[in-house]
């Protein structure tokens with residue numbers, strides 16, 4: 589659940605602020621000559637309170653970046669952030685006398701504010717719904733930072749598998765991805781592996797080797813999310829099915845093992861995608877939130893002093 593009992597204290601605080609705002613707004617709206625606005629005494633109070641809540645929400649970012657500010661648990665800050673951020677919107681609407689901005693700066697402010705709130709809500713949905721939706725499709729959890737290394741290991745396993753039936757594979761146009769950075773120990777291991785590769789290829793393994801080098805090996809590139817037939821479970825299975833028809837029985841087990849390695853690569857690609865979605869929305873939320881805070885300060889100073 590997005591909202592559990594640990595959110596309660598923040599919900600109570602935020603709803604209390606909202607209710608006080610609403611109770612004071614109704615008579616203010618009815619009795620203010622010329623209608624309510626940000627420049628009246630009460631309007632300014634809403635402006636200050638709403639801005640304080642927004643700045644507090646913005647501090648979440650600062651807290652994450654400035655290590656000395658590590659007060660309180662991270663989850664607690666996110667909860668406070670969500671609820672105070674959410675309620676700051678109606679409070680600012682009270683400040684503006686329910687206008688969405690009549691001047692150009694205030695209109696821009698309100699639109700940026702709306703985008704920050706909506707992207708925040710969207711982000712929460714992505715963070716909580718997406719992993720659950722994909723959980724049964726991503727059975728093996730790998731820490732995201734380790735994904736490229738795991739993919740490279742799969743590629744090495746696949747190389748060894750193919751070499752065990754076709755002899756050392758020669759792939760000048762497809763250098764081993766880790767070779768540039770691999771340690772001497774790793775290279776020695778690679779050489780040993782190759783030394784154990786068959787001197788005489790199994791009959792019919794040429795077709796398998798060609799398929800591997802042209803279609804499968806690029807699929808094990810550790811960076812980026814691959815596309816193409818092998819990316820879909822059904823299309824991949826069909827492709828492997830067609831290759832199986834071309835191979836002698838002796839190679840069917842090897843082909844099945846290769847298909848399993850491809851399945852693992854597909855799972856990792858799904859995790860890579862998931863990670864992009866989980867964090868991509870912050871690229872909208874964070875810069876717009878900071879722009880909003882900066883323009884809010886400019887608006888406050890301009891309206892108070894000019």
Ligand code: HEM
Pocket residue numbers: 641642643645646648649650652653666669670673674676704705707708709711712873874877878881
């Ligand atoms: C005044 C309004 C808001 C401002 C100024 C603001 C600003 C920010 C900033 C600067 C971050 C980045 C933290 C980091 O560095 O990772 C952030 C993260 C986030 N915001 Fe907001 N935000 C606001 C409102 C909201 C609202 C209304 C929601 C949800 C309903 C929300 C949900 C989130 C979430 C889920 C994160 C990611 C936290 C994490 O998991 O680390 N925000 N916000």
Ligand code: HEM
Pocket residue numbers: 625626627628632635636638639642680683684685687688689690691694695697698701884887888889891892
């Ligand atoms: C301490 C912070 C703030 C102060 C001192 C302040 C001050 C003012 C003042 C004096 C006005 C009346 C001037 C006029 O009607 O042209 C006003 C109006 C307004 N303010 Fe603020 N403000 C603050 C924060 C904010 C924030 C954070 C937002 C939105 C994100 C905002 C949005 C508006 C809007 C929409 C109006 C209505 C005017 C219009 O519709 O153009 N204010 N503010």
